[in-house]
Amino acid sequence: MSVQKLIYLYSDSSFTPWKENIFASTVATFLKSTPDEYYPYITHFVGFTNEFADFLKQFDMVFNVCYGFGEAGQADIARWLDSHDIQHTASPYTVQILAKDKSNLPQICASINLKTPAIVSLSEVANLPYERYIVKHRMGSLHLNMLVFDASEIPYQTLLEKEDYIIQPYITGREFTVAVIPNEEGTDYIALSPLEIRPDDEREVYIAGQSYGVTEKILNPALEESTKQEIMQKVLALHKSMKIRGMSRTDIRIHHGEIYILDINTMPNLDTRSFLPSIAQNEGIDLKELFRRILLVTKRAVSYERRAVSYQL
Structure with a gap:
């Protein structure tokens, strides 16, 4: 060869x-x-x-x-x-920009019967029954430049000074991130076991990273097998519905037994300290094997796309 x-x-x-x-x-x-x-x-x-x-x-x-x-x-x-x-x-530009724009997520999730926090306007905040809200940069990284505020203390001036952001109800509960990678043959995709993102204390408000206090990465978290499988199935369905190429990583929260999609990343970082490589390694898939699968599925996808273009011509 x-x-x-x-x-x-x-x-x-x-x-x-x-x-x-x-x-x-x-x-x-x-x-x-x-x-x-x-x-x-x-x-x-x-x-x-x-x-x-x-x-x-x-x-x-x-x-x-x-x-x-x-x-x-x-x-x-x-x-x-x-x-x-x-x-x-x-993934191609069209797929990446669809995922990057967080204002698209409610429509994407609704199309395959998944839940995600609603997007609300600043004028609605004071009249809705939510206790707390989160502000995210609409096109930016999920865990950067975020703001959480109570409905009783709306920071109108700060929000009026911000540009290109979205407001959502803050969903409490356990947070997990789920990686989707190609299968061994490069013919389909599989979801790997969830990794839990847990605050280092019992606080209700936390965000992966350090912006709202320290969080910890928990591999093999305690989860009912049925819940674990439901999380993996829903994240895999999202990956496939969006036609993401190669890999993805999706953040979710479980709130009162319901699974909410928070964000989907079409190009997860592959540094060995990052989430996706850690999740894969935990299941016996090292970087070399992960790269082999990504390259295999990419070659298949590119070949299919080019045949489709030739057929149209």
Whole structure:
């Protein structure tokens, strides 16, 4: 079997809009995890030029771990790659931008009978029966620049100064994140066991990360098997309905026995300290095997897309 040329395309955290957790050391780990049938290269994203596109076209596949460049986000990178017909592992622009815009989530979830917190306007907040609300950047990273406030203390001035945000009722309860990856044959997708995001105390308000206090990652959390399977089935259905390529990671909360979708990430970070690699490793799937599956399913998807285009022509 001939060895194919694979190149890892990335931007260092300092160059990405939301300062995602990716560094040269991260990509060095990727190089070591490259499947045997590929010969790996690496490049930093250098700009939206035809010369750079021609350079990338020399490779059989681009492993896209580029989360943005300057003010351009990961979806913009995907759109540029798509426009130059460059094969890459991330979802197409249309899929990424659909997921990135959090105002789309209620409609997406409703189409497959899933629950998600409603989106409300500032003028409605004082008249609705919710005790607490959360404010999110509409197009940004879920866990950054968020604000939680009580209905009795609405920060009107702060909200009037914000731009491009959404307001939702704050859903209390246990929070989990669920990874979806290709199956071993690269012919379908599977959901992995949930990882729980738990506050380090008994507080009701918490957000993954440190912005509202410390949270902990709990692998193999205590869950009824029926609840665990329901979570995995619903997240898998969401992944498939959106036609996400390669992998995804979805955050959910269980509130009074109901599962609520909070956010879906079409390009989860693959640093070994991040959620998705930790979840996969916990199930015996190391980075090398994960990369093999992602590359396999990408080749199948790209081949199918190109056959479909040829048929239409």
